[in-house]
Amino acid sequence: MARRRGFGEVERRVSASGTVTYRARYAMPDGTRYSRTLATRMDAEAWLVGERGLIDRDEWTPPQARRAAEEKRQRDAAxxxxxxxxxxxxxxxxxxxxxxxxxxxxxxxxxxxxxxxxxxxxxxxxxxxxxxxxxxxxxxxxxxxxxxxxxxxxxxxxxEELIDRAPPKVRGASSAPVRNVAVPATLDELAVIIDAMPERLRLLIVLAAFVGLREGELLELRRSDVDGVAGRIDVTRKVDKDADPGTQGACPDCGRHISSPKTRSGVRTVHVPPPFVKMLQEHLLEHTAEGPTGLLFPGDRTDHMSVRFLMDRYRPAREAAGRPDLTIHHLRHTALTLAGQHGATAAELQARAGHASQAAMAIYQHATLDRDKALAEKIGQTYEAWSADRTS
CATH class of the missing domain: 1.10.150 (DNA polymerase; domain 1)
Structure with a gap:
């Protein structure tokens, strides 16, 4: 039976299993009825008192709208x-x-x-x-x-105006001192490493140490990216070696994630020093996967070479040169050091390396392909002179 009150009513209800609940309900002037079932009569009556209070203060909105607003408030708070x-x-x-x-x-x-x-x-x-x-x-x-x-x-x-302002910067907190400065490889050390690598991977070392390509860029180079006659390489993609396989942008054959370089400046064209152009041409003939999209450095199944496969062969080579500390990234550092020693400006170094910074963007326009080619030729001349002295 429903128990009538001055506002609304409370009805005691018993389920088939014997559970007792209390349904509170009331009607608005337009005839719309609202109800809520609670565990005790006291809770049901308290709910009606609360609803009447909202009406008296002209703060009432439909209970469903209030629940939705509260859920949104809780989500926003989270x-x-x-x-x-x-x-x-x-x-x-x-x-x-x-x-x-x-x-x-x-x-x-x-x-x-x-x-x-x-x-x-x-x-x-x-x-x-x-x-x-x-x-x-x-x-x-x-x-x-x-x-x-x-x-x-x-x-x-x-x-997003969730806070008035971000706290002030903590001076020096965003940078850390460089503890381990990369020591560039010497030409003698590079010669030992190149000779100790399998033939199919010697060009990879050359492109890292004399051109400055990143590991991920090297592993994604394809036949169509290379002009073997001019010794020119277009860098437009890279392998994200730490990305989860199968994510959007993944290679359908191997699951590796392929993306464009991190910044616009990472998309670039670089030149191979002339002494290595013949090696590049021979590599295209003997070791590159078939077809225009064939990988320059394929794995065992013509898909992407794994970093583990590469390191299993690179590690003994660098140890043979007495440089167990020399990572593939250090080879890139070596290439940029060589370019700097041959008179490359800051703009030319950043263009060849594919680096980007706000301070350098304004001067990128001065780094041209012709200058990059001339830089590669200078590096090649130094290598040829060293090679001649070594064999004499």
């Missing part, structure tokens, strides 16, 4: 924590898979253990300084990367 906003930040931006992977690692290991459930509005400069002081001092580079990510999150939150 997104307005550092953890919630970080998830939005990663999902709403066009970031590379490798970038997302790196950011998630920084969040999980450095940022969220300290700031995870903290509301964005509560993150202060003092909190950031305390957080930095809590980090492992032996991982300065990672700490600096974590700070840069946290600051980016807070700046994005400020742009």
């Amino acid at each position: 997104f307005n924590t550092v953890a919630g906003f970080a998830e939005r930040y990663l999902s709403e931006r066009s970031l590379r898979p490798t970038t997302i992977r790196g950011y998630r690692k920084l969040l999980a290991n450095r940022i969220l253990p300290y700031f995870g459930e903290t509301p964005l509005t509560d993150v202060s400069l003092t909190d950031i300084k305390r957080w930095r002081a809590s980090l492992d001092p032996t991982t300065e580079a990672t700490n600096a990367a974590a700070y840069r990510l946290l600051r980016s999150l807070l700046q994005a939150a400020a742009e």
Whole structure:
């Protein structure tokens, strides 16, 4: 039976299993009825009192709309924590898979253990300084990367007006001192490494050490990217070796993620020093996969070569040269050092390397293909002179 009151009514209900509940209900002037079932009569009557209070204060809206608004408020509150906003930040931006992977690692290991459930509005400069002081001092580079990510999150939150402004910068927090300076390889060391590599991989070492191509760029070079007569190579793609296989942009044959270079300046044309053009031509004939899209350095099944396969062959070669410290990236450093020694300007070095920075963008226009070719020729002349002295 329903128990009538001054506003609404409460009905006691018994289910087939014997469970007792109480349904509170009321009608609005337009005849629309609203109800809610609760566990006790006291709860049901309290709900009616609350609804009547909203009507008296002219604050009433349909209960369903209020529930939806509360759910939205709770969702917004969750997104307005550092953890919630970080998830939005990663999902709403066009970031590379490798970038997302790196950011998630920084969040999980450095940022969220300290700031995870903290509301964005509560993150202060003092909190950031305390957080930095809590980090492992032996991982300065990672700490600096974590700070840069946290600051980016807070700046994005400020742009969306979720906070009034991002806390001021912490001086020096975004950079870390360079502990291990790459030592370029000498021409003698490079000769030993090249000779110790399998024939199919010697050109890869040359393109890394004398042209300055990145590992991911080398592994994605194809026959159509190379002009064997002019010794010219177009760099337009790279393998993202740390990306999850099968993600969007993955190679259908091997699952590796292929993307354009990280910046617009990474798309470039470079020249091989003349002494190595014959090696390039022979490699195209003997070791490159068939067809215009055939990989310059294919794996065992003509798909992409794995980094492990490459390193299993490169590691003994660098040890033979007495340079166990020399990574593939250090070979690229060697190439840029050689270019600098031969008079390359900052603009030419950045153009040849495919680097980009706001400070350098204004002068990129002075780095031309003709100048890059001349630079390659100078490097080639030095190599030829060294080679002649070595054999005499």
